[in-house]
Every structure is written in C-alpha cells, then in structure tokens.
Amino acid sequence: MTSYIPGFGNHVATEAVPGALPIGRNAPQRPAYGLYAEQLSGTAFTAPRHENRRSWLYRLRPTAEHPPYRPYDGAPRFAPGTSGAPLPPNRLRWDPMAMPQVGTDWIDGMTTMLANRDPADLEGVAVHVYACNRDMDRVFVDADGELVFLPQAGRLTILTELGRLDIAPGQIALVPRGVRFRVELPDGEAAGYVAENHGSLFRLPDLGPIGANGLGNSRDFETPVAWFEDRDEPTPVVQKFLGSLWTMTLDHSPLDVVAWHGNLAPWRYDLSRFNTINTVSFDHPDPSIFTLLTSPSDVPGRANADLVLFPPRWMVAEDTFRPPWFHRNVMSEAMGLITGAYDAKAEGFRPGGLSLHNLMAGHGPDHASWQAASAAELKPHRIEGTMAFMVESCWPYRPTTHALAHAQLDYDAVWKDFPKARLP
Numbered sequence: 539m540t541s542y543i544p545g546f547g548n549h550v551a552t553e554a555v556p557g558a559l560p561i562g563r564n565a566p567q568r569p570a571y572g573l574y575a576e577q578l579s580g581t582a583f584t585a586p587r588h589e590n591r592r593s594w595l596y597r598l599r600p601t602a603e604h605p606p607y608r609p610y611d612g613a614p615r616f617a618p619g620t621s622g623a624p625l626p627p628n629r630l631r632w633d634p635m636a637m638p639q640v641g642t643d644w645i646d647g648m649t650t651m652l653a654n655r656d657p658a659d660l661e662g663v664a665v666h667v668y669a670c671n672r673d674m675d676r677v678f679v680d681a682d683g684e685l686v687f688l689p690q691a692g693r694l695t696i697l698t699e700l701g702r703l704d705i706a707p708g709q710i711a712l713v714p715r716g717v718r719f720r721v722e723l724p725d726g727e728a729a730g731y732v733a734e735n736h737g738s739l740f741r742l743p744d745l746g747p748i749g750a751n752g753l754g755n756s757r758d759f760e761t762p763v764a765w766f767e768d769r770d771e772p773t774p775v776v777q778k779f780l781g782s783l784w785t786m787t788l789d790h791s792p793l794d795v796v797a798w799h800g801n802l803a804p805w806r807y808d809l810s811r812f813n814t815i816n817t818v819s820f821d822h823p824d825p826s827i828f829t830l831l832t833s834p835s836d837v838p839g840r841a842n843a844d845l846v847l848f849p850p851r852w853m854v855a856e857d858t859f860r861p862p863w864f865h866r867n868v869m870s871e872a873m874g875l876i877t878g879a880y881d882a883k884a885e886g887f888r889p890g891g892l893s894l895h896n897l898m899a900g901h902g903p904d905h906a907s908w909q910a911a912s913a914a915e916l917k918p919h920r921i922e923g924t925m926a927f928m929v930e931s932c933w934p935y936r937p938t939t940h941a942l943a944h945a946q947l948d949y950d951a952v953w954k955d956f957p958k959a960r961l962p
C-alpha cells in the first residue's frame with residue numbers, strides 16, 4: 539500500500555529499505571549498500587532559504603550513467619511548438635479529445651494545446667490534454683518544467699523516482715521538473731489535462747487578510763514515501779527538453795531511488811479539500827480568491843501562472859449578478875472542466891473541453907447564462923457537482939497548430955444578440 543506524508547514543501551526524509559538514508563550528512567564517502575548519492579535541485583543553489591528547494595536521492599545507479607539521447611519520433615502532437623504566424627485575438631474553445639483507436643500510452647496520448655514563452659526562458663506555461671489507453675512501459679522526464687496532472691476521466695498511477703502517486707478525477711498531482719516517472723492506467727484508459735510550468739515553482743499563495751488558514755491548506759498536499767523498482771531490463775526514457783522530445787534506452791529502470799530526503803517532491807491533492815471563500819454580502823471578489831497555487835513572475839502580484847479552481851459552493855450574494863460578470867483582463871485565461879457545468883456557460887463547454895480567453899478578449903457569461911442569472915430569484919443556492927479550473931498567465935497563450943485547426947467554429951455565437959440597453 540502506498541503511503542503519504544502530508545504538508546506542502548516541507549522537508550521529508552523517507553527510506554524504502556531500513557538504513558538506506560544517511561544520517562547527519564548528505565553525501566557520505568560510502569552510502570549504505572553501495573547506493574549513489576545524488577542531489578536534485580528545483581531552485582538555484584543560492585536561492586533564499588525560504589525559496590530553496592532540493593532533494594537528495596540515494597539510488598541503485600547514478601542518473602549520469604546513460605547513452606546519448608536521439609530525437610524521439612512519436613507523440614506527434616506533444617511539444618510541437620507554436621506557430622509564429624500572427625495570432626487572431628479570437629476567443630477559442632475546444633471539445634474534449636477523442637480516445638485513441640489504437641493502443642496509446644500517456645506520452646503518445648499527449649496533445650499540446652496552448653503554450654506561451656520558450657521553455658528556455660524559464661518562464662511561461664503550457665496546457666496539454668491527454669487521452670490514452672495503455673500503460674507506459676517506458677519512462678518520461680520533463681526538463682522544461684514541473685507537471686500538474688488534472689485527470690478528467692480514469693485513474694492514474696504515476697510511479698515516480700520519489701514514490702507512487704495514485705490519483706482519480708477530483709484529485710491532482712504534481713511531478714517536479716526533472717523527476718522521471720511512468721504512468722499506468724488502473725481503469726484501462728484515461729483522459730485529462732496537464733499544466734506544464736516552465737517558471738518559478740508552484741507554491742501556495744500568500745493569504746493576506748484571509749489569515750493563517752484557507753484556500754489550499756498545506757497539510758492536504760500529500761508527498762509519497764520512498765518506493766523503488768529493481769529491474770535490470772531495457773527501459774526507454776523519453777525526455778522533453780527545450781520544447782522537443784528525445785529518447786535513449788537504459789539497461790535498467792531509473793525508478794530506483796531507495797531513499798530520499800529534501801523539500802522538492804511530487805505531491806497529490808484532493809480538490810474537495812479546497813476551502814472556497816467568497817462573498818457573504820454582495821458582488822463577488824475577483825477569481826483570484828479561488829487560487830490554489832501560484833507561480834510568481836518577477837513583477838510583484840503578476841503571476842507567471844495561477845492554478846485557479848471553481849468548486850461546488852454556496853451562492854448567497856444579495857442584489858448581485860452571481861456568475862462571473864463581463865470582463866477583459868490583462869491576464870490570459872485557459873479553462874478546463876473536470877466535471878459538471880461551469881456557471882457562466884450554458885452549453886458547449888463540456889468536461890474534457892478547453893477554452894482560451896487571451897489578453898484583452900471580451901468574455902463572460904454567454905447569452906443564456908446572462909439571461910438566467912439576470913432573472914433568477916436570489917435565494918441561497920448551491921452549485922453542485924462541478925469542478926472547473928483555470929490556468930491564468932501574464933503571458934498570452936499561443937494555441938498550437940493542431941489546436942487552431944480543431945477549435946469550435948461558432949464560439950463567438952454564445953455572445954450574440956444581447957439586447958441593447960434602454961436609456962430613459
């Protein structure tokens with residue numbers, strides 16, 4: 539059975555074999571059992587202490603032992619980059635991805651939809667969707683960023699160098715940059731979203747006047763304990779590096795970390811534990827009140843990426859249009875839907891779908907939602923059975939060539955035929 543240690547970014551020390559973890563030093567002359575000590579950095583060595591993230595790994599073989607990488611020619615829709623052509627400022631929306639007809643693992647089932655910045659900038663974020671129906675018999679590693687998995691259908695078992703993560707729709711998981719992993723599908727097939735953060739590490743937002751508790755609580759982020767496999771058989775490794783995919787084959791599984799300690803680790807989080815905060819009087823706060831995680835940019839208050847949730851919640855505001863009002867933002871918004879319906883859209887935004895409202899695109903409730911919310915009797919009511927999320931970024935998104943070719947054709951029509959205001 540997999541075990542977890544609660545807490546976000548705290549220092550964890552865990553060993554799958556008693557005595558594997560050195561005590562009192564990170565790199566003893568001869569680690570126990572002939573293990574190799576290896577540091578994995580998530581931040582620069584000299585990052586301030588409260589920002590500094592790294593872990594020490596004790597493994598059967600060092601990561602350094604591998605043959606050269608060569609280009610990987612699978613996964614045609616994963617990491618193809620974006621077109622440099624002028625991008626129309628249109629709002630875009632996509633239907634859910636179809637399940638593949640042939641056996642497809644998580645790597646080949648990935649489709650990059652939206653991206654901004656070059657991964658080499660160490661800024662920006664990409665949004666991918668996946669649809670797959672075969673366990674991986676190889677290993678993936680992303681040098682371009684940390685990966686947040688948001689399953690929409692089907693459970694995932696993510697076997698990482700630092701432990702096993704089991705997640706189902708309604709839970710999310712993060713695998714740090716550079717940590718190798720394999721994805722297995724306990725339900726035989728799976729679909730969902732992946733946010734790839736090239737910038738500063740996702741962290742819990744400061745809470746300001748909210749106080750010491752609320753939104754995502756650090757104790758609800760679960761880090762797996764050490765787990766490893768001792769398998770001396772050919773294991774292909776696919777790496778994403780500077781926006782391209784590369785591969786080489788090891789003669790052993792690299793998921794061979796017997797013990798580790800540090801504060802750079804995978805985690806999982808149950809979205810139902812998010813403490814949702816909103817108005818109890820009138821209006822509603824900006825959607826930043828729903829921020830689970832933030833990746834700051836160099837400009838204070840302007841996120842490289844915010845991961846924002848729209849969970850089930852009570853709506854009680856008086857004399858208030860309760861769904862999100864019309865807005866144009868300097869931030870760019872990619873939205874996905876894990877389950878149910880989103881309260882600003884009547885139809886067309888289905889679980890597994892995606893929408894993009896880029897820099898300064900006018901958007902908000904569609905006509906049907908505006909009509910219903912304007913006429914609604916304002917009793918307290920609960921939005922049930924829904925979970926939408928947004929990956930908001932200060933960098934405008936460029937859809938990939940595939941995404942541009944597969945967007946819904948009539949999205950603009952949801953904002954058609956609003957009656958003109960009547961002046962006295």
Ligand SMILES: [Fe+2]
Nearest residue numbers: 865871895901
């Ligand atoms: Fe918006």
